[in-house]
């Protein structure tokens with residue numbers, strides 16, 4: 117079983133290295149191959165997603181991804197910027213379903229900006245569509261007849277794109293508390309109207325799941341007011357980008373939250389939801405838990421090893437409840453020391 | 463001076479009636495004319511924004527708006543739904559600049575889901591573009607060649623649209639703490655790239671204002687993590703819709719927050735940011751403060767009566783700090799009784 121390790125920029129190499137240490141204990145039979153990605157790849161090859169990396173990702177059974185992004189490259193044209201690597205991987209590999217669980221780890225009540233009694237209720241997963249929407253619609257810069265500069269991006273979904281992510285949403289809700297909330301802006305957007313229609317159609321296949329709808333502005337409010345009301349949320353690429361980052365912050369540190377990007381086959385890309393954090397890169401201070409938990413998701417979703425995933429997740433929860441804390445959690449453990457606390461709990 | 467009162471649906475009539483009582487004391491010379499809007503208008507005329515209402519709004523010096531929206535009309539085609547009234551008013555009157563201040567009223571720490579020490583730091587204003595973006599771009603439903611249903615909405619800004627809202631943003635920041643944050647998604651969207659370019663160009667006219675940029679997903683995170691870092695935020699229509707609702711909830715009850723929609727001339731539309739709240743409509747339980755505070759914004763921004771606005775705002779703050787509470791704030795005052803507490807403090 118081949119794992120492509122794309123460590124990327126900033127703290128990416130530090131956190132993936134620790135996740136790999138944990139994997140080597142739990143699943144010693146996996147093999148690894150490293151690939152260049154993001155700003156690191158641009159520096160060496162002139163492109164953030166070199167052909168060799170894409171080929172490796174295609175060949176691998178799963179991808180463990182660190183982070184991309186480096187202010188050094190802010191001036192580059194968009195097509196060459198580090199972020200294009202992750203967009204390119206998602207699109208090329210057909211990774212249309214992004215799972216982003218958010219829950220508060222016991223003991224981290226203080227890390228959340230929310231009142232502890234509210235933060236403690238968070239246990240949700242956002243199912244975000246990842247290969248469509250205004251991210252991938254026709255986009256460009258033009259001039260009007262009067263010579264004004266214009267920027268445009270087409271928001272767009274077809275019914276197949278909506279139906280397949282809706283199935284992931286209902287399927288996910290079924291393994292949880294059986295409630296699916298679809299988030300859109302159907303009072304303004306035709307794309308959302310189609311989204312809502314199709315989600316309602318797909319719902320017929322899941323009579324056991326309770327479906328509701330909410331506008332995105334209200335969802336952003338409710339995620340602050342009463343996040344405990346949510347079980348599974350399904351939404352488009354753009355709304356999912358915003359709401360999942362917001363939800364993760366409600367749950368405390370983004371240093372604790374994992375994500376999976378899945379396609380039709382078992383292959384997936386697994387990454388911590390925090391970014392490259394250039395401000396603390398190379399200092400050994402980053403929290404490796406989000407990447408370790410992403411590795412657990414990889415075992416569960418791509419490699420059929422749910423038990424190993426459970427073991428890792430339990431070890432992380434144990435380390436946290438016993439007081440292991442990196443700087444983002446108000447402590448002083450190094451990246452390596454935190455990983456060792458997790459290893460000790462396995 | 464003519465005020466158009468468009469009370470609309472749900473709790474709209476209840477809260478605008480109380481705001482008018484306050485106005486009648488503070489600014490007894492104003493005259494009022496009522497117009498039908500939203501579901502209430504659809505019921506009587508077959509359209510959510512009748513010609514007569516639009517004509518009244520055009521004639522008036524300012525518009526005091528309640529709320530629109532009623533689940534009764536969810537099944538209607540989008541063009542006839544209550545929400546179209548507010549979109550139509552914004553567009554027809556050229557109300558391109560939405561000001562949404564959010565701050566925590568002293569004494570309402572408990573109403574916010576955020577920890578009190580974090581909630582207390584919130585004092586920001588979101589300047590949201592209101593007549594462009596994916597809200598008003600070309601939109602529709604189609605079929606692909608293969609017969610699949612498609613929904614699409616064009617996100618789009620031209621440089622003039624961006625520049626004029628940027629000027630409002632810089633101008634607002636200048637009257638506050640001198641810091642402007644522009645929120646976009648320039649790592650993915652061409653519209654955002656243009657947005658960012660133009661905001662940077664406009665910044666040259668405001669050397670006294672400190673400009674920064676942030677991606678919308680990060681902004682949604684930071685609004686939860688540390689909302690006190692924000693002074694003035696300028697952003698597009700869609701991102702502004704989401705972030706301003708989120709920010710208002712961070713600040714406690716949405717029953718306390720006002721908004722203004724302004725055009726090139728002094729005319730403006732003033733509305734509470736809460737919606738029609740059909741669940742409590744007609745029960746006399748709604749909090750009138752957001753509408754009373756919207757009336758204060760009207761005095762300040764459209765009628766050049768900043769002192770009268772200050773008086774109203776001080777009276778609301780006094781009532782709250784003395785413990786006046788409607789149900790949304792955990793109390794039991796009626797809509798009318800709450801307004802009386804404000805009147806008493808004038």
Ligand SMILES: CC(C)[C@H](C(=O)O)[C@@H](O)C(=O)O
Nearest residue numbers: 199200202203357649650679
């Ligand atoms: C880096 C960026 C393009 C990306 C996105 O917007 O999808 C990131 O924010 C994410 O959520 O994975």
Ligand SMILES: CC(C)[C@H](C(=O)O)[C@@H](O)C(=O)O
Nearest residue numbers: 303304333545546548549703
């Ligand atoms: C009712 C709706 C169309 C409107 C919007 O999205 O602009 C509302 O959410 C608002 O923010 O005023």
